[in-house]
Amino acid sequence: MSQHDRRPYSRQLVDGVAKAPARAMLRAVGFDDDDFVKPQIGIASTWSMVTPCNMHINALAEEARQGVDENGGKALIFNTITISDGIANGSEGMKYSLVSREIIADSIETVAGCQGFDGVLAIGGCDKNMPGCVMAMARLDRPALFVYGGTIRPGSDHTDIISVFEAVGAHARGALSDIEVVAIERGAIPGPGACGGMYTANTMASAIEALGMSLPGSAAQDAVSDSKRDDCRRAGAALMALIERDIRPSAIMTRPAFENAITVTIALGGSTNAVLHLLAMADAVGVPLTLDDFTRLGRRTPVLADLRPSGRFMMSELIAIGGIQPLMKRLLDAGLLHGDCLTVTGRTLAENLAGVDDYPAGQEVIRSLDNPLKPDSHLRILRGNLAPDGAVAKITGQEGLRFSGPARVFDSEIETMNRILDGTVQPGEVLVIRYEGPRGGPGMQEMLSPTSAIMGRGLGDKVALITDGRFSGGSHGFVVGHLTPEAMEGGPLALVRDGDRITIDAERDEITLEVPDAELAVRRAAWIPPPPRYRRGVLAKYARSVRSASEGAVTDRFD
16 A cells, blocks of 8 residues: 555645645654654554553553554644542533533544544543544544553552442441541542443443454553553554555444443443443444443343452453453354454454453453353343333342332432432332433433442442433442433423332343323323523533433434
């Protein structure tokens, strides 16, 4: 392939006498004469000091830059935003979290489109910037590759951020003193990296690798490690190879590839947020994907990973036995993955896995296919008169498979959290948190604080929680989110009253409000939508443009 063909975008900005002003600008940032005939690669860094998940990523971006430059490209590093769910959870600030995914995707697309990059390499380290990076790559559809920033190492006494959240609930019931909570707080986060269980960050890293958009092994590496630095260097070289062969995201992010990502997510016991993000990523590349695909694939896919939040082990312990590649090889050999899918290596998934060894004998992190933790998916898509367009539950089986009880209704997450901590919430109840959906919140904030408080107070198997908001990957218990239509749009959740009986059946995949249709019709006629919580700024814009959670809560499609 000629140099001209390798530079379909940058040549429009730098070739010819008329582009002398652009070249002059680029000389000031380090270009010399030879660089103008090289493919220009944008390296999107999600570095930020607002969170440990991303505090090390600029150093990784520099490794990726060297990988590009050593293989015939010219790399330019630029930044996008990130926010911290772990810090913002339980506050009004959490409403910006899902919004940030759209801002990240928009900003990477904007910079790459404006600057004429011939390829894009993005490095993400936290929940929303990972799908945001991939959504931008899909929209641009030029050679691209994603690198995961890596997981954090365990804290003192095998703790992590969820240990701290659950300590708050344990303190409320008198099981921990102030001093004991502070001790957990001080030791749980030892340094850089994403939250250490199979929470949303590690879930999405694994899903993106299974999708084919990361190099093999990228999802299962410590943030601070030689293997992660090497991953970044190799990614720079791999991206140049993609440019040589003109392999674009649309050739990799196919429907079978998304099925692979869903299957691996289920086998790992991954986060409910994967449903939201995979739907959005598929939408960005024009692949039809629906909630029903999660149900269909879930019937045949077992949960095999004994990982937090419901299990015993952390991501670092999975890394120590070989990461997710041996798991993928097992799934492929069982006929559960599409081996012919193209990946960013330029080879198929089956070719990538051909030489992968199985896990060492005696390990307990990953179960065998004939001895699963659960024979089918923990991600349950529920429907019924309370969620006619679908809801997403995370049911591992430890919580039981059915729950029925009277509703206790709250119109905000913060109110719910206060009533859990002060003892108002009682065993047997179904907690309803509404007006926290994509439009109602706005922003569909996570419910990690109340779900962790429930666990900490010893109510994990005694109450259920349903919401039109969503959950952290660290949430566990009998929880159902993403109820659609959401309450702000007049969904049935808006009609629930204290004391109404709600039944959740994870075997029949049903969620039912036990109120006669005639009574619901009376309530609907009397319902008045609450005023928007925000009338200007980014949250107001988001609320006006966002689609339903059942469509991935995307904001870039207006048909």
